Amino acid sequence: MEKLSIDQVVAKLIQGIENKTLANAEGKLPSERELLGLYPISRYTLRQALNQLSKMGWIYQMQGRGSYVRGQNNHSTLIDQGDLGSNEDLTRGEKNIQTVHYTKRIITYGEALFLPSQKQFGPEQTFIELKRYRTLDNKPYLIDHSYYIPEVVGDISDAMVRGSMFEALEKEKQLQVGFIDKFIQSDALTATQAEFFRLEEGMPTLTVRDDSYLRNGELLAFSKIYYDYRLATLYMHKKLVK
Amino acid sequence: MEKLSIDQVVAKLIQGIENKTLANAEGKLPSERELLGLYPISRYTLRQALNQLSKMGWIYQMQGRGSYVRGQNNHSTLIDQGDLGSNEDLTRGEKNIQTVHYTKRIITYGEALFLPSQKQFGPEQTFIELKRYRTLDNKPYLIDHSYYIPEVVGDISDAMVRGSMFEALEKEKQLQVGFIDKFIQSDALTATQAEFFRLEEGMPTLTVRDDSYLRNGELLAFSKIYYDYRLATLYMHKKLVK
DNA sequence: AAGTGGTCTAGACCACGGG
DNA sequence: CCGTGGTCTAGACCACTTG
Known part of the structure; x- marks a missing residue:
């Protein structure tokens, strides 16, 4: 054998x-x-x-x-944030997630709506801002608000934006994510966000803030995802004993 | 050496x-x-x-x-749900969490507001229902809604209710939690819940559903915790490469 | 006492990154 | 090429559960 x-x-x-x-x-x-x-x-x-x-x-x-x-558990209906860490964020399983609308532009440091937890930037730093509105089985599911570091990721083509960004970065640019810091919160929807989910302003949304690092410890992107709170459940299995 | x-x-x-x-x-x-x-x-x-x-x-x-x-990261201000899995849920660090109000009663299967993900029960099953209203630094922080299996945990004394339930179960009854399934969502507050947090009905809350199992695989409790969304952040570090 | 998983050792070779 | 972390082997002893 x-x-x-x-x-x-x-x-x-x-x-x-x-x-x-x-x-x-x-x-x-x-x-x-x-x-x-x-x-x-x-x-x-x-x-x-x-x-x-x-x-x-x-x-x-x-x-x-x-x-x-x-x-x-019914893994197919859950977002697994657990230990295994097989691949990316939510393109897990056979989920039918599609991008129905997006905007991409270059912004400067001061225009970012949030910043990564660890890294400091100079005021002249620029980011590639990406906002994506995505559906699950043709129903509004999440809003992905991401900032990529241009010095690390280079250009982002329109083809990449449609699908899984990390998969595309790995295949086309050989950039491999090594680890991610995650911060999970519940927030109130803004009017714009609520409109996409067909909810009211101020209603709940589940948010996940990610700081994504390459294997060499370099930050390549930071993002915040807003989920429709009626559809999203994060799942985790926690083993306590050795 | x-x-x-x-x-x-x-x-x-x-x-x-x-x-x-x-x-x-x-x-x-x-x-x-x-x-x-x-x-x-x-x-x-x-x-x-x-x-x-x-x-x-x-x-x-x-x-x-x-x-x-x-x-x-600022671990002291975050709830670590990550890999380490050292001890319990939120009594981590030097957080000053206190129980300001609670109710305890025996209920039957049909009265439970939610059920564990895996285990099935007969209609005659009873649970020990525990609702706890807890503060962080004297500010309303979370509502803990738990069901304990009486056949597993026996009696729950008032002294245990004040602090960390799992610590008490381990010390007083030698019951050690082996693993936990976690389900994280964002919900809308009920009127009763909102009153405790001094928020309005329908506003967001971060919720964590836990199914807690002994080391021998036996379910001992299932719970749902509602956090004040302004104060709670779950933190996780995810390692992707081997 | 027997059988289980948990810990630990000593050593080998492989795969990757950078001069 | 060399030094790094990553994988894998063979074997020993310990700690726990059950009969």
Whole structure:
């Protein structure tokens, strides 16, 4: 048998759980020593994989007893902000998100409506401002208000704006996001925002402020997303014990 | 030298970062091979510790270059929902949170205003309902609406209600929370809720629905917390690359 | 006592970034 | 090319749960 990487083991384990061929009737998985007999890997690799499943909420492990599968949440209807951190913000799953309207322009530092949490800029700094109005299954879903650092991202084409910005930046410019600081709040809608959601001014909206950094620690964008509060739910699985 | 556990290494590294004795002027930490010379540990232990620092947002690591410290966010003013998962919900840091009013009663299944995401109950199931009105620095801050499973938690004394429920359950009943499913939304305030926050009905509130499970996978409580949207910010650090 | 997951060691090789 | 972090192995011992 060939060697397996951690990600391959994760995939195989998930497959076995979904097929219901791995766990017994009580949801108990084979012990780690038994699983080692199924795949040609070391215990370290296996445990890294099991750890990923734990952080994703697929299983939980109990010292002295074993590993058990959990029932699944409706991930398809939720925005997963959880530990796995697979890809981007909301283009997760098979969601049908489209950009119905957008504006793009260059602004200066003083015109930004908010600023990143950590980085300081000089007054002559410019940003590429992007406002996007996006729908989920043709219903108004979110307003994305982003500022990109031109020295880092270069030009942004119209084609990129339609879809997932981070996917486009990775494919076309080999820019890979390394980590993100997120700040989640509830706000009151402005009149303009409310009009898009067909709500009233002052009504609630769920907001997510993101500061996105490259793998080398350089800030490439900061944004604020306003969600229709009737449609958006952020989901997180939090593992407390080691 | 004595052996060091991962948590001890984490503590020492954080101390070194805060003292500014560990990183150089550019924020670059010693290489892993150099750090191994400072502490009597194996590379595995060191990397587990560095991984924790990465997930907490203290540092970032770059293959081929090294590890670098990040500037810190104002953790004291934020609710950290992030990866660290050290203890409980919001009693984190030195926050001055107090319960100014609460009600406790036994209800039946049909009376619950919401239900957990995964578990099914029979119609004869009862819950311990707890509503708590809590302040931060003597200002109205949150309304905590919780249902505890009596078969799991037993009785809840008045002393427990005043402070952190999970801390009390752990100390007095040796019940340890293993993992939590979280669902974050923005809602409109009811008239009763708005009165506590001195806001108007229909104005925004940030809500967090928690399903809390013991280490053995048993649900012990489910809750919904309504925050004053002017005061609450959830913070999260998301690491995307391996 | 037996079996489980949790921690830790020592060592090897790989993949990436920068001179 | 060299030094960096990333992956992986084989093995040992510890801590916890259950019978």
